[in-house]
Amino acid sequence: MPNSQLKWVYLILLSIIWGSSFILIKKSLVGLNPLQLGASRILMTAAVLFVVGFNSLKKIKKHEWKWVVLSGFLGTFFPAFLFAYAETEIDSAIASILNSSVPLLALIIGFFVFSRSLIKKQVIGVLIGLSGSIALILIGANVNPDQNYWYALLPILASLFYATNVNIIKAKMQNIPAMSIALGNFIALIIPAITILWYTDFFNGSFLSSEQTQISLGYLALLAVFGTAAAKVMFNKLVQISDPVFSSSVTYLMPIVSVGWGLLDNEKFTAWQFLAALVILVGVFLVNNNKDKQQEKQE
Template sequence: MQSSENTVKNWGFLIILALIWGSSFILIKRGLEVFSPGELGAYRIVAAATFLLPLSLPRVKRLNSEQVQNLILVGLVGSFIPAFLFAKAQTQLSSSLTGVLNALTPLFVVVVGAIFFKSRITRRNALGLFIAFLGVVVLVMVKEGSGFGGLSEINTYAFFVLLACICYGFNLNLIKFRFVELKPVEITAISLLMVLPVALIYLMAGTEFAFKLVSVDGAWLALGYVTLLGVLGTALALILFNMMVKVASPVFASSVTYLIPIVAIMWGVWDGEVLLLGHYLGIAAVIFGVWVGNRKK
């Protein structure tokens, strides 16, 4: 059993991470006012990895080939790919709803664990998945001005968020089962270092990022938002998150997503985003489904 000190520490991590990651979606929204999803995603990784270079470079030489391969995977599924997917999703989804859909991460932890890491899916897990799935269906069909509750055609951009949640499911299981010997700061810093070259090459050679900095009004302000997103929301938050994963279960660690929607919705409402009846129904179903699917008893 966990000590009371570890329990308090884990809940402290949970609250801090909810505040940081719940604010990430409004920062993405601000960054997208100037940068494309690809530019935002790539620079987010560059900012986070560069910030952690003093920690990653001295440690990378100590790794064996298997650790390097696993850290490349963690860098891809835990940071690189989701950074692009969330940015793409928010071109057509509000920041608050993106934060709500992100709450599906704990359920994908269970599914990925069962398929690839020999974990077990219980009936309660399956019931939670079904309830949350119904909530997602409602959320992706809600549109302002579409009749009762706002139900309309499917917004396919929600599937970018679902793919990101699947990536996080892989990431959590990889950290828990493949990195018993590495410290959280090493996992975070080196995994970001592994994907830094790809992000940097794409950003500078494949986008108009540098051109926008010198030619677009508000570009430097948007850069500040994305820098904050990368340094605080990716680098420092991942260190805290990986510390929590090492001393708690993957499902508990991913439960930070219960609180993220609350913070994301508060930011969204403050920024003038409108929530309809269908949104509230979908949000309730997603969070209730995640709660049911992760109950122990």
């Protein structure tokens, strides 16, 4: 399958997987605190990736490890905790909606830091998608006035980290296999994650034997295997075969999935929010500029 088609397959799959991640975070927080959730998620994912991709580590050259480690902290470590803390105060769907600022941030960082050119069609698509996201946020604030929207700053900060990470992958790790990047990321995070868990009394026998804790760990296992391990490999590949703005536009589709899960979990949504979601879809398609077609034919 040519990259021009394959990137859309990855985009749709990632939208479904990551759109479902926010409700899994919400369910995991019932029995775990944000630090336990973030650290456990990292360790579970590291274990899965280690089993299926251990041999891929040899494909990372010595001078590339600094970028792999930086990518791990920016693209995984900090966001895992930021989203967990955010969802202690705001709905899972709102957290996903706020995450849709990634493409705009990726475009800005790419321009100012990595000297990427600005394409009119991309800029228009990003702004349309962002306007739909803003509409969803404002409507959500009216529907749920009791939520603490200071915590909305946490997903925005996480989005800034994500946006920086996609540019680093595209600029510095283009020739590293997607599995190698993903496993390298998590290998670098094992010690920090274990340290955090140790200081949260996670390894206390009575805590782990609690039925509520075990149920939450079940949700977390789903999140780690599908929402982090499998999705991380797919996303790294998506960045390599497309561009940072298109790949980060997955965050425009995720809110549609997360809103659906929110409805099933009795979160409040209105028809106006669904209309705003359609605006986001228009932005996604506009972001897919035609600049890369010639390059893709050569690959």
